[in-house]
Amino acid sequence: MARSTIVELARAAGVSPTTVSHAFSGRRYVDPETKARIVALADKMGYRANPRARRLRTGGAGIIALASSMPFAIAAGPARLGFLMEIAAAAAVTALSRHLALCLVPPLEPDSNLDALEVDGAIIVEPTSDDRLLEFFSARGVPVVSIGRAPGRDDIPSVDIQSTATARLMLEHLGANNRRVGLITGEQRRNSYIETEAVYAAFAAENGYTPVALRVNESGGEGEAAAIAETLLRGNPDIDALCVPVDAFATGVLTAARSLNRSVPLGLRLATRYDGMRAKLSVPQMTAVNLHLDQVAEAAIDLLIAVMEGKDPERRPIAPPLLVVRESSAT
Amino acid sequence: MARSTIVELARAAGVSPTTVSHAFSGRRYVDPETKARIVALADKMGYRANPRARRLRTGGAGIIALASSMPFAIAAGPARLGFLMEIAAAAAVTALSRHLALCLVPPLEPDSNLDALEVDGAIIVEPTSDDRLLEFFSARGVPVVSIGRAPGRDDIPSVDIQSTATARLMLEHLGANNRRVGLITGEQRRNSYIETEAVYAAFAAENGYTPVALRVNESGGEGEAAAIAETLLRGNPDIDALCVPVDAFATGVLTAARSLNRSVPLGLRLATRYDGMRAKLSVPQMTAVNLHLDQVAEAAIDLLIAVMEGKDPERRPIAPPLLVVRESSAT
DNA sequence: CCGGCTATGCAAATCGTTTTGCATAGTAAG
DNA sequence: CTTACTATGCAAAACGATTTGCATAGCCGG
Structure with missing residues (x-):
């Protein structure tokens, strides 16, 4: 069914299209009585402004x-x-x-x-x-x-x-009881990585140890992360906590921990950023951050x-x- | 910067807007030479048809x-x-x-x-x-x-x-070695549930046992599914395999199995439909179906x-x- | 009675395309 | 020399709203 146009509505209401337009948009004053008549009629006729025509004129796409x-x-x-x-x-x-x-x-x-x-x-x-x-x-x-x-x-x-706050949150939690925390982020230059790395560097300094941070190539995914984590853990036996913001990487770390026989959380504490299905379903379940997405x-x-x-x-x-x-x- | 219009392009090419339009749409013949000139010029001027104007005319939203x-x-x-x-x-x-x-x-x-x-x-x-x-x-x-x-x-x-095929696939796999299969679907009436239930009824009949099928209220989610699964398993001790198309429900079933001390897959075989993160990350990992989404x-x-x-x-x-x-x- | 104001509403231009209907010129067939 | 047809392209009418610039009437104060 062809929808009715502003012209038809105007004719039916005994006014001009201009008035109808103003009645709806409120850009100019329209006598309340007239307006009421128009609105009622529009409702009855099922008039809805054609979004495409409106957009041509107003320049928005919606x-x-x-x-x-x-x-x-x-x-x-x-x-x-x-x-x-x-x-x-x-x-x-x-x-x-x-x-x-x-x-x-x-x-x-x-x-x-x-x-x-x-x-x-x-x-x-x-x-x-x-x-x-x-x-x-x-x-x-x-x-x-x-x-x-x-x-x-x-x-x-x-x-x-709030990557900075998030990073601090994770790091301070992970570092409790004198745990020594390492960091695994991704290679791409995203702000969240950058901020996290900065916070981490500061955090390590505060606690008097050398930062141990590695980056994973994102396209390698979980497997790549597992490999990197293994390297990191082997090379730095004193690291007993890992902050791994990317959840997929964190899953990889779990695999690495398993193959290195490091129990989580006893031998290795772990936290990730995004509290999605991965964090909730992994075994053990992962500590994560509610970012209020x-x-x-x-x-x-x-x-x-x-x-x-x-x-x-x-x-x-x-x-x-x-x-x-x-x-x-x-x- | 204001984008150039078809009129400007037409003027620049020394033709009418009509011709430009036809040159691009091919709805009418345009001399190849003219067309080439128009296209080249359009490219140079960075002309792109205004989608909104086009839509008003042609009636598509894109x-x-x-x-x-x-x-x-x-x-x-x-x-x-x-x-x-x-x-x-x-x-x-x-x-x-x-x-x-x-x-x-x-x-x-x-x-x-x-x-x-x-x-x-x-x-x-x-x-x-x-x-x-x-x-x-x-x-x-x-x-x-x-x-x-x-x-x-x-x-x-x-x-x-392909819910029918999918259901058969799961059921036949689960029912191997004379396992007796039960079914858990959802309460809403979706075609996939309906078909699966039908296939299951036939399957149980073929194998000479009474079908054991329950439905979970979807809004109850995983927890509700766990409860239902527990009821089902308690009430039907001979059921030693479950077909649970909804992955969230399947996770619930895993919980139920754990609390009933039924090992998966030894004491209870389990398969779900959607091969998503849940299936891949749960412990034990779940058999699922690649639906080629x-x-x-x-x-x-x-x-x-x-x-x-x-x-x-x-x-x-x-x-x-x-x-x-x-x-x-x-x- | 006049200038100036408000309240109300309309006509017409505009947005940038697409499409229809005609116009012209050239050419081939009869 | 018509007639008929093709090739090419333009003018103008849509599409359906929004918006600008008047127009009219009524009213007030001086």
């Missing part, structure tokens, strides 16, 4: 993109999927309540053609330095915000995922909306990260 | 929705998130390659307002009978397809997730496109489900 340069689907396995998708799910809910649709953007393949993709703004999750999707959107003049600061791009507004997602969307509207982004506080202590680091 | 009535985010915990999100990730990639954006639609809250959401089509993942989102979209005349048939809605085209997602999108275009949907074959045998059912 869509925002959520993107991560981390290989999206199979590429790096579902390793990172959980984190991203938890954000995606929360963001979709929030976006909708702000009358925006959330569109998932896969990582940019060299040949992919995003020309038809018309969005009002984009959220990039944990961008790396020189993030390709970030470049892509900002080159097009699309407003962009990030979840986790974009390294080297202080001009990009971002929602803090739902709040983060919501804040990111509202930040993006503010940027799109050219408003001053009002920084909304996110609940501080919360350590969820589990078996892997129980005293 | 967006498809992916929806599931399963509580999306927190509601039922991340239980189902994995399955849905694996599809979402694959679908996003495929959609983009077909020049469509994939938009995530959260479940319909009573108060949610989807008016602004304008999509060309929708994919519903495993709809229940009387699925609200399915109703919503089809009431609006939006083309809809489903992943997994919509119970009672044979008019909705769907991509088969990437292929399913791709097929769903192409099916939807066919429906949107009013074409005859060409049924594309999906690779048969593949049993991934793991510890939970090892002989």
Whole structure:
């Protein structure tokens, strides 16, 4: 059935399309009685403004993109999927309540053609330095915000995922009882790694030992992490706690511990960052951090909306990260 | 920077906007030489057709929705998130390659307002009978397809997730060596449950025993499943294998087995359907089925496109489900 | 009675495409 | 020399809203 247009509604209400438009938008005063008549009639006729026509005029798409340069689907396995998708799910809910649709953007393949993709703004999750999707959107003049600061791009507004606080939280917990803590992060340059490494360096200094930190190539995934962890543990027998922010890597560390016959948590304490299924289901269950990703997602969307509207982004506080202590680091 | 319009490009090329339009769309013949000139110039000027204007004219939104009535985010915990999100990730990639954006639609809250959401089509993942989102979209005349048939809605085209074959696969594997198999599904009426239950009934009959099947209320999640499993196992001591398609429920069953002191797989063999993180990370690791969700997602999108275009949907074959045998059912 | 204000509403331009219907020139067939 | 047809391209009308710039009427104060 063809939907009725503003012209038909106007005719039915005995006014001009202009008046109908104003009645709904409130951009100009319309006699309350007239307005009521229009609204009632619109309801009866099932009139809904054609979003496409509106967009041509107003220049908005009503869509925002959520993107991560981390290989999206199979590429790096579902390793990172959980984190991203938890954000995606929360963001979709929030976006909708702000009358925006959330569109998932896969990582940019060299040949992919995003020309038809018309969005009002984009959220990039944990961008790396020189993030390709970030470049892509900002080159097009699309407003962009990030979840986790974009390294080297202080001009990009971002929602803090509190990596510094999170790192401290993990480190102090792991280091209790004079445990000596090592660190395993990833090779890509993401802000969360950078901050964590910095906090770790300071932490080791405070406690008077040499930092022991290694990086895993992300595409190697769990297996690579296991190998690196083995190296680290063999080479540094005094390390008896490991901070491993990436949950997939932490699972790898568990494997390494097993093959080295180091019991967790007795011989090795372990904590990871993202409290997803991996942390909850691994054996032993892993201590992790509640990052309040739902709040983060919501804040990111509202930040993006503010940027799109050219408003001053009002920084909304996110609940501080919360350590969820589990078996892997129980005293 | 204001992007150049078709009028400017036309002027620069010394032709009319019409000709430019035809040059790109190919809907009418344009002299090859003229066309080449236009294309070259467009490239130089960085002309890209304004998608919004195009859509107003052609009536497409360039967006498809992916929806599931399963509580999306927190509601039922991340239980189902994995399955849905694996599809979402694959679908996003495929959609983009077909020049469509994939938009995530959260479940319909009573108060949610989807008016602004304008999509060309929708994919519903495993709809229940009387699925609200399915109703919503089809009431609006939006083309809809489903992943997994919509119970009672044979008019909705769907991509088969091969529940019958999957069920047989699991049951025959579990029932080897004269094991007696029980079944745990969910309360909602999804096609996959329905088919699985039917296959199971037949299977039990073939093997000459009374079927033992219970349903778990989905919102109870893992804990509820554990309770139900305990009841089932206590009440039917001869059951020494369980087919539990929902992975979150299967995790619950593992808990139940532990508290009943039934070792898995020796005292109880177990298999689940979705081969996600749960299956891979649980202890013992669970036998599951590779459903080829990437292929399913791709097929769903192409099916939807066919429906949107009013074409005859060409049924594309999906690779048969593949049993991934793991510890939970090892002989 | 006049200038100036408010309240109310309409006409027409605009957004940037796509598409339809015609126009012209050239050419081949009868 | 018509007629008929092809090749090529343009003008103008959509698409359905939003927005700007008037227009009218009524009213007030001086």
